Amino acid sequence: MLYLNKYFSFRKVILVIYLLMPVFLFSQVQERGIISGKVLYKDGSPAQSVTVYIPKTNLFAYTDEKGTFTIKNVPLGNEYLVEIRVFDQAPLTTKVFAKEKINKIIVKLDKNEGISLSEVVVVRKGKGEELKEKGYAMNVIKTQEASLKNIQTIELLGRSSGVKIRQSAGIGSEMTFNLNGLTGNSVRIFIDGIPIRNYGRSFSLSSIPPSMIDRIEVYKGVLPTEISEDALGGGINIVLKKNVSNSLITSYSYGSYNTHQWDLNTTFRQPELGLVANLSSYHNYTDNNYKVWGDNVYVTDPETGRINYITAKRFHDRYGASGIKGNIGFVQKEWADDFSLGFMFSQMEKDIQTGATMNVVYGNRRTNSHSGLASLQYKKHHLFWKGLNLNTFTTYSLTYRNLIDDDSHIYNWLGQRVKNYQGEEQLNPQGGEAGIATRAENTEENIANRTHLSYHFTKNHNISASYFYNGFSRKIDDPLLPQESRDALDKRRYNKHILGLNYEANFFHKKLKTNFFYKSYHQNVSLTEVTTRIHPRLGYTINTQKHEKKIDHQGYGAVVAYRIAPKLMFTTSAEKAIRLPSATELLGNTSDMVNANYALKPERSTNFNIGANIGDFYYKKHKFSSEVNFFVRDINDLITRGVPRETDDSFSFENLGKISSKGVDMDVHYSFGNSFFIHSNLSYNRAIFNLEYDKAGVRYFQYKNRLRNQPFFTSNTHIEYIKQGLFAEEDKCTFDYNFGYTHWFYLNWENLGSANKTIIPAQPLHDLGVAYTFSNKRITLAFNVKNIFDIQVFDNFALQKPGRAFYGKITYSIQ
Incomplete structure (x- = not known):
């Protein structure tokens, strides 16, 4: 059961705001x-x-x-x-x-x-489109229309070329991003240019509704210096809405697996003072009780030991998350273009159904977290003189996370406690379902600052400097540990500084656009590692070891775009990229069963992109455009998730030699007038293990193999038809169909085994949706069917995702 009662007062605050804001904004309707x-x-x-x-x-x-x-x-x-x-x-x-x-x-x-x-x-054009025209290999995803439909933020991302979202289960489950063949933390996720980890686990892409988002920027390979982070395979930047006119938008959705999703976005502006206030809130809940089946879903007869394969419902996978976010400040003032203070509170509770594979079933293991964040933004064009621009954004967050695993019973896929042939319940001698009994507590502090200073000293020449600082500390505790072990635990600290310098120049009437940049990376880490062992006669034995580590690296690169004709632009970018190990990879995280690995090395890569943007071409009502991007990644010491331990299901991150990734992304857009739209894309990559010999001179058996458990070909096609005046003169009805395809791929290395190799099968997914906006433009009704043919969907190590699902949604807006 999810224990949401202790957050009841938090939910009442959201409810009161939800009830009062429409009254307030109705008084502002012009x-x-x-x-x-x-x-x-x-x-x-x-x-x-x-x-x-x-x-x-x-x-x-x-x-x-x-x-x-x-x-x-x-x-x-x-x-x-x-x-x-x-x-x-x-x-x-x-x-x-x-x-x-x-x-x-x-x-x-x-x-x-x-x-x-x-x-x-x-x-000026939108920021995303502006960067795209400078030559960055990127996609810009708009969310305005999607916010009216039953589409989650991660689904929008998954429809973008080159992006593969990999979830371990349904809503709220662990997810990773595969971008041009690279995955995990090689792909950085940001919210308004600040790493998403600073916002806490409860404010995640699973919980943020599209209605809170202005746009999503997907960078493939090279990040602009103003974001100033270390990312090997690119980054995804979620730009949240910050409206400057009076508005209210709220929606509620209900669907399969008892899924409830509600969100609210409001803005109030006082033009004379330049005062703007924004408030956003959301609440998500789901049972995630969808059906699963296959080789990993079975029960064992205690008397005969016979295995019986079954179709079962996930019985312990409930997820709930709530959050509220606000900003208040001034815009378009003489002393600031934008000065705002912000806050955010969020909470999440989640049951844990399985281990690293579906062979391991849990019945009472769970986790929860809650976070608070404060932010300050200041933006000013022509700071002291014309052409000098400053943008600085600072956040401070405090996050508490708790893992509860103190039930020693063993469960099967029917939700029953496993018994032996004598009818006695089987128990884990270590006291927990996944190993040693724990109520691990992590208290994390995060402070981050992103500052960008630019100077346009001539019309076509610009220099800029960016600085990013991230200070992280984690205090760990566990009430179930002996007091001696608890006393030995200390704060784990992690500090990172990244400095970026950029020179931008335009030539030939802005047909040729160039960017040259340099980045300097610095990291400091310290932790005390405590090892506790249980001896049958001596009891607990405790060992402690202090670790400290410093890392310094440099990177550089260039981005070039040349518009050879009004409707044809070539782009190229190259970078020597560095990705420093993250706090979780180095320091571990007991709440996520991640062990520390102090010896991790930074990832290093040479990235290269070359592409072309074609169009827009018009013929009568027809419109056509296309984009293509070829990429190469030559990676050393890729950080990847290790194989889980059999004893407690925990794991650590490890470096994986040399990796080579090559491939192509392609997007095609077609529209007929203002009523019919097609967007289709595909992505192919060949990411291989490219280290032939180990330090002892022994040849790796997986040399030149594709990376295990990594999809390499995906495509997506979205078709939309808009009918105006269907039932009334000013109404609008939108019909949309989406087809997503992931080609089959090997679960393990290609060279393992000669026949009957384990594969993740091809996954063709079909979704349908319809949305109807009434003629008053304030109410929209939507209905969606996902995975129409109930295809069995897998991402990570045969962890099955939801099947066919139905959702209905109502949206009300005042603008």
Whole structure:
């Protein structure tokens, strides 16, 4: 059972906020009107499929074959910058004061030079698109439409080219990311540029709803220096929403396996003061009681010892997580473009159903955590003089985690306690289900600062410096240990400093864009390792050993993009990359059954990407674009998860010689008008063990083998059809279909065994969804079916994921 009662007061706070915020924001609702008009070329011909967008309100429309557009529900009494996005040109805007019920404008374009209105000013593209045009190999995932559907954040990521999400079970389970053949901590995860680990386990990609996210940036291989982290295979940056206009969006979803998901996002702005307040909250719960079957799901007859294979329900895998996050500050002031203070509280409780494989079943093992975080952000363009820009972001977090494993009974897949042939319950002599009985407690402190200072000393030349600091400490304890062992435990400390320098230059009217960078990495680690053994006659024996370690490394690289034609851009990037061992890899984590490995070396890699962005091409209502990226990774000392111990199911991380990874990603986009969209991608990589001999001169049997238990070919196709005016003039109905495919791969090294090698089978997954938005634009109903054909889905070591599932969702918004 999940013990959520002790968080009852926390949930009441969320409920009160949820009930009061709509009342508060209803008092702020303004009278609304329409901005409509035409976008024409100077010769009078209509500009078709041009996007007309109002950034302040997030409202937009597309021009039709006559060049006309209509944007409804625009709050009246304000002046807006209306952004005109013309094909592959930089976004341009014109000012419109919305004071009437219907406000009309006419925009005239030059087919070569763009907008002809004199008052138009250039507006910068979104940060993700801007970095992409500089040559970084990356994907930018928008979440605006996805937030209305029954789609989790990790599902959105899994649909992106080159990304494979690997979960050990259902919602809330352990997950790793495979990006271009690299996995685990080689791929760093960030929230607003700060490592996700600083936010605590309870605030994870399993719990963050898409409605809290503005966009997701997926970097393949090379990270920009302003993120300033060590990442070998790239990184995923979750950029949270920070709206600057009054709004409220809340949704509730219910589905299979008793899954409940609720979220709330609100914003209040006082324009005269420049005051902005944001509040977000979520609550997720699921039983995760889906069916499992196969070679690892069986019960043993205690009298005959016969194994009977069964189809069983997961009976001990419930998960609950809640969180609340807020910001208050000032924007667009003379002394700051953005100054804000933030807070976050989150909690999570989870049952643990299996060990490293489904052969090991638990019936009472569980974990919980709760976290608190405070943040400060300051951003200012033209700090002391024109062109000097500063952006600094600091977080402090405190996280408590607890692992409870003090039940010595052994359970089977029917949820029964295992008995011997005499009818007596079998017990683990060490006192716990996974080994020695424990109530391990970890208290973690994390402080991080990311500072980026840039100077545009000319229009096309920019220098910048970035600094990232992360201080981590963990106090470990276990009330079930002897007092002597508890007294020997000390704080485990981990400090990291990363300095980045960057020079950016544009040439040939910005057709050629270049970035050259240097990074310096420094790490300090200290821990006391305590080893406790139980002797039949002597009792406990305790050994302690103090470890201290310093690591210093340098890296460098370059990113280049050249637009050879208006609709064709070549990109390339290269980097000597370093990835320092993480706190968990070095210091271990008793809550996750991870043993310390003080001897771990940093990962080192030479990364290279070359790619092309093609389009957008238009023919009448048809639109087409494509992206392709080839990559090479030459890796030394890759840090990977070791094989679990048979005695207690714990493991440690280890270095894995030399790895070579080569492959390709491809994306294709097609749309017909504003109603039909297809996005398809594929990713192929060949990651092999590339070290021939060990230190003794013995040849490795797995030399030139693909990495074990690693998928190497994935693809995804998403089709969406939008029907306007289905039942009413202003309503919208969206139908979508998604097909995801993972090719079969070997569970172990290819050379092991000559026949009947264990494989993870091919996994074709089909999802369907429909969403209907009423004509008032405030209520959206959605229904989704996932894994329609109930395919058996595996990721890690034959750990089965959920089968067919149904979900319904209602979303209410005021904007």
